[in-house]
Amino acid sequence: MAVYRFRATFEDYEDVYREIDMPSKSTFLELHEQIQKSVGYEVERPSSFYVSNDQWKKGTEIAYLPNDRKKNSQVLLMEGIRLSKFIDDPHQKFYYIYDFDRPYDFHVELVRILKEEEGKEYPAVFRSVGDAPKSLSAANLALLEEDVDDDDEQSDENAEEYGVDPEDDFDLFDDQEGSERSSDDGGY
Secondary structure (H helix, E strand, O other): OEEEEEEEEEOOOOOOEEEEEEEOOOEHHHHHHHHHHHHOOOOOOOEEEEEEOOOOOEEEEEEEOOOHHHHHOOOEEHHHOEHHHHOOOOOOEEEEEEOOOOOEEEEEEEEEEEEOOOOOOOOEEEEEEOOOOOOOOHHHHHHHHHHHHHHHHHHHHHHHHOOOOOOOOOOOOOOHHHHOOOHHHOOO
């Protein structure tokens, strides 16, 4: 059986990449899972591969957890499409977007076609270079929201300390009678 070696490079961090060996019968979902495991991100995020040309122009989309609009347009699903179906070139390229809510873009390129090594388990990470940027996972987002809430509480405490009631929603310019002065009053 043939084994595809893909290099997955962060679009904005070219010095960070992973080379992953995948059996040719693997699906795009399995490649998605391996890329995310190799960088330490959550797998369960809406993502898509796009068949690409040498200039990384997006072509046919192959999606995971697609939204309703994509489902209605009958987008291809990662779990049902084998890698071999879209390998037309020994240097086939795929533009890959991980997590549409907090996206990271990758360039995924086929760099070698190998023969399966006896006794080796696939898929496998062949090479790992650089530290992946931190992903804003659901857990990290919850921590950020807690920090914001803590900051709000701290602001309220500081306001009370200085004699300002944080619940008062007043604006110095809302007092219509005080701000409307006639020329007889010596106003502006």
